[in-house]
Amino acid sequence: MATNVRPRIRLDKKQAKKGELVEVKALVSHVMETGQRRDASGKIVPRKILNKFVCTVNGKEVFAADFEPAVSANPYIQFKFKAQESGKVVLTWFDDDGSTIVGEESIAVS
Amino acid sequence: MIAALNRRQALAIGVSAATTAILGGSVLPAAAANDYEDLIKKFTGGKVPTVGRVKIDAPEIAENGNTVPMTIMVESPMTPASYVTEVLVVADGNPRAGVATFRFTPDSGIAEANTRIRLASTQWLHVVAKTNDGAFFMAKKEVKVTIGGCGG
Amino acid sequence: MISRREFVQVAAAVAALVPGGWSRSFAQQRMTQAELLKFNSVGNVTLVHVADIHGQLLPVYFREPTVNLGVGEAKGLVPHLTGRALLDHYKIPAKSQAAYALSAEDFAALAKSYGRIGGLDRIATILKSIRAERGNRVLFLDGGDTWQNSYTSLQTKGQDMVDCMALLKPDAMTGHWEFTLGEARVKEIVDTLGFPFLAQNVRDTEWNEPVFKSSVMLDRGGVRVGVIGQALPYTAIANPRWMIPNWSFGIREDDLRKEVANVRKDGAELVVLLSHNGFDLDRKLASRVAGIDVILAAHTHDALPEVVRVGKTLLVASGSHGKFVSRLDLDVRNGEVKDFRFKLIPVFADAIEPNAEMAAKIRSIRAPHEAMLGEVIGKTDTLLYRRGNFNGTLDNLICDAMLEERDAQIALSPGFRWGNSLLPGQSITREDIYNATAISYPAAYRLTMSGARLKEVLEDVADNIFNPDPYYQQGGDMVRVGGLAYTIDIGKPAGQRISGLTLRPRGEPIDPAKDYVVAGWASVNEGTEGPPIWDVTMNYIKRKGTVAPVEADHIRVLGS
Numbered sequence: 001m002a003t004n005v006r007p008r009i010r011l012d013k014k015q016a017k018k019g020e021l022v023e024v025k026a027l028v029s030h031v032m033e034t035g036q037r038r039d040a041s042g043k044i045v046p047r048k049i050l051n052k053f054v055c056t057v058n059g060k061e062v063f064a065a066d067f068e069p070a071v072s073a074n075p076y077i078q079f080k081f082k083a084q085e086s087g088k089v090v091l092t093w094f095d096d097d098g099s100t101i102v103g104e105e106s107i108a109v110s
Numbered sequence: 111m112i113a114a115l116n117r118r119q120a121l122a123i124g125v126s127a128a129t130t131a132i133l134g135g136s137v138l139p140a141a142a143a144n145d146y147e148d149l150i151k152k153f154t155g156g157k158v159p160t161v162g163r164v165k166i167d168a169p170e171i172a173e174n175g176n177t178v179p180m181t182i183m184v185e186s187p188m189t190p191a192s193y194v195t196e197v198l199v200v201a202d203g204n205p206r207a208g209v210a211t212f213r214f215t216p217d218s219g220i221a222e223a224n225t226r227i228r229l230a231s232t233q234w235l236h237v238v239a240k241t242n243d244g245a246f247f248m249a250k251k252e253v254k255v256t257i258g259g260c261g262g
Numbered sequence: 263m264i265s266r267r268e269f270v271q272v273a274a275a276v277a278a279l280v281p282g283g284w285s286r287s288f289a290q291q292r293m294t295q296a297e298l299l300k301f302n303s304v305g306n307v308t309l310v311h312v313a314d315i316h317g318q319l320l321p322v323y324f325r326e327p328t329v330n331l332g333v334g335e336a337k338g339l340v341p342h343l344t345g346r347a348l349l350d351h352y353k354i355p356a357k358s359q360a361a362y363a364l365s366a367e368d369f370a371a372l373a374k375s376y377g378r379i380g381g382l383d384r385i386a387t388i389l390k391s392i393r394a395e396r397g398n399r400v401l402f403l404d405g406g407d408t409w410q411n412s413y414t415s416l417q418t419k420g421q422d423m424v425d426c427m428a429l430l431k432p433d434a435m436t437g438h439w440e441f442t443l444g445e446a447r448v449k450e451i452v453d454t455l456g457f458p459f460l461a462q463n464v465r466d467t468e469w470n471e472p473v474f475k476s477s478v479m480l481d482r483g484g485v486r487v488g489v490i491g492q493a494l495p496y497t498a499i500a501n502p503r504w505m506i507p508n509w510s511f512g513i514r515e516d517d518l519r520k521e522v523a524n525v526r527k528d529g530a531e532l533v534v535l536l537s538h539n540g541f542d543l544d545r546k547l548a549s550r551v552a553g554i555d556v557i558l559a560a561h562t563h564d565a566l567p568e569v570v571r572v573g574k575t576l577l578v579a580s581g582s583h584g585k586f587v588s589r590l591d592l593d594v595r596n597g598e599v600k601d602f603r604f605k606l607i608p609v610f611a612d613a614i615e616p617n618a619e620m621a622a623k624i625r626s627i628r629a630p631h632e633a634m635l636g637e638v639i640g641k642t643d644t645l646l647y648r649r650g651n652f653n654g655t656l657d658n659l660i661c662d663a664m665l666e667e668r669d670a671q672i673a674l675s676p677g678f679r680w681g682n683s684l685l686p687g688q689s690i691t692r693e694d695i696y697n698a699t700a701i702s703y704p705a706a707y708r709l710t711m712s713g714a715r716l717k718e719v720l721e722d723v724a725d726n727i728f729n730p731d732p733y734y735q736q737g738g739d740m741v742r743v744g745g746l747a748y749t750i751d752i753g754k755p756a757g758q759r760i761s762g763l764t765l766r767p768r769g770e771p772i773d774p775a776k777d778y779v780v781a782g783w784a785s786v787n788e789g790t791e792g793p794p795i796w797d798v799t800m801n802y803i804k805r806k807g808t809v810a811p812v813e814a815d816h817i818r819v820l821g822s
Contacts (some may be wrong), residue, residue, distance in 0.1 A: 004149075010469060019236065021219045021220055025469055025470065026148060027145070027469075028469065034228075036205060036206075057217070059177075060215075060217060061213075061215060062215060062217045062218055063212070063213070063214060063215075063216075063218050064212070064213040065210055065211065065213065065223065065225070066210060067210050067213045067225075068206070068208035068209055068210060069206065069208075069228075070201060070204055070206070070208060070209040070210075070227050070228045070229075071209065071210055071226070071227055071228070072177040072178075072223060072225075072226040072227055072228055073176070075226070076179075076224070076226045076227050076470075077223070077224070077226055078181075078223065078224035078225070078470065079212075079218070079222065079223045079224070080187075080218065080219055080220050080222055081217060081218055081219055082216075082217055082218065082219030082220075084217065089143040129541070157390075165516075167516055168512060169495075169510075169512040169513075170495075170731075170733045170734050171495075171496060171499055171726075171734060171736065173498040173499055173503060173510060173511065173512075174498075174503065177467075179470065179510065232756070254501060254725070254729075254734055256722055256725070256726060256736075257718075257719065257722045257723075
């Protein structure tokens, strides 16, 4: 189930030479509730975090991450991948509640 | 009139802003001590990582314990023959040690990632990298979480 | 105050003492402008550096510290030598001009002979003279802490300093207290400066992108010079982060390494780091980041009469409050510094002719406020000074004011290193108090704090000064305390340095579980409430008429 949350994604280049590194920066709005906080009535607020992130280029995984509650709210992720071929760069975040947040960019490789 | 030191005022003088703010208004009673060593052991299968090849770029003193920027870098050719598969990040002073695990492939081109993390107090970050041939490398870095306010 | 003629005689008498080293050239000089500026030039580039002027347009008295302890590898090294040890190290005769300018020895007595130091109009004269001599070889760099900490700089949001510095035509600057004007104002000024505000170590908190230019390339004397800027890495901790919520600082050693490589790649034959790191941090950085020829240091207010060498890197420390102008001549050939000559020029206000244009500018800036600022509110019977790791009489006065005016048991005053000195018997004007307190977050708060928290505050600040690793030091001095006594062992690890907390004057031990009424100022947190600290201090002085704070013995220091 994809949500309506729109991640913000920045690639340092839209066109790359084959073998060149492309830097990806991405920000997504999310509370990253740790599951260790109590509300005003003293009850523990249940954990709700984005626990996993995957980046694929034309369906092939180039980078992934597992997040714990110690990752800050509105998670930021920055990484690189090696440009191999033109195509779709898809970023997916997986929520504890089973939903996903998906963002997409394209890269032209010459 | 003398007000009692409420939470907002505690923050106003900066005292321990990080400790309570970060992992909730009240941190759960620490049922167990921070388990960073266990997490590392689980990750390496008991192997002792070699110190080196891993670099941690994080502030020496955090500006805001709720969001501490951190970059990890691992020296590696990142070819199908020789590459970094996974990098574990743990923090030895949070109520729970786990922070993140990064996974790379030869198509990553470089084993480098940056994220922002929560640190409840001054502590060490431990970063362990695993290579495709089953070797482990590590580095650690201390990040001070301070109240600040008297520099100048 | 003695006349200029008598004054020159004093200087001449002092000159007779002369053993050698830096002091010889200095002490032998008569105190004339020509002698102060005399320089046997060398090479093809002249770096001129000022830093930490802290909004001071006019000459001031500023007493250097008696206590400035070094820890770890810096123990016993300059700039951690003070008083007699400092004078001996540089072979400076007691009571000489240099002794007066660089140490606290006999300060009150020597101040009466040698007078005030500094003043942007005098600095303008020095710059003009160096430029006349060295032409296009000159690079003038401002190390920051320029736009704040006086009444007019606070009132004009830094515009007074910006306008005056513009007359000096800096080639670049970096900053720290500048950021306490807030993001919008800093951006607004930077856009109109006409020269670059450099800070390789500031990133936006959202995308991790540079906020300011990292470096600038300048051709001087046929040499391509790369100047890289480094703002105070701990600005967002030492000062209110809420004023600069979208900017993140830090040392960013790796990024600096990349920037050095960048400017070298772009053809820089000389690489200069215009730094606001603080001296110990720069010393460590020089040992770890290759390729920097000169670090122009600031922040910790050290004034060193000679450069410090770390490997191939030359470190220059130019003092504060406009007391000194550093001149470093460099002979740069084939991308290497082959020779250099240095002079820390003391800006003796009675010896150096004010530059007319700058003097007129300063007068016009001050004219609307002159009468108010000059109002005498009291008198001091003792020397008022701020610098020193643990306390100073000026902060003792501010703490006393907070204890009484705010009816508190304990007072906390930030360990700022800026603030002018006042001589025994001197009248205290409104301006004198602004010069010690003018900040954009002046609220004097009052609240209760447990004994345990008090200790925590002291421990935390102590580690920011005495952490043996300079990369973990923030600069500044220890938080000042009133109504409280304690023992500090600076050699112990974080969290274990402070002991023996007692309430003054009766000496009952501080109970960790008990609450105490605490007054303080300069909280870094938004929404802090209370009257501005200058009002609190002025009201107190007015009420007392004459004050005489003494060097209190309420802090016991071990492990130094």
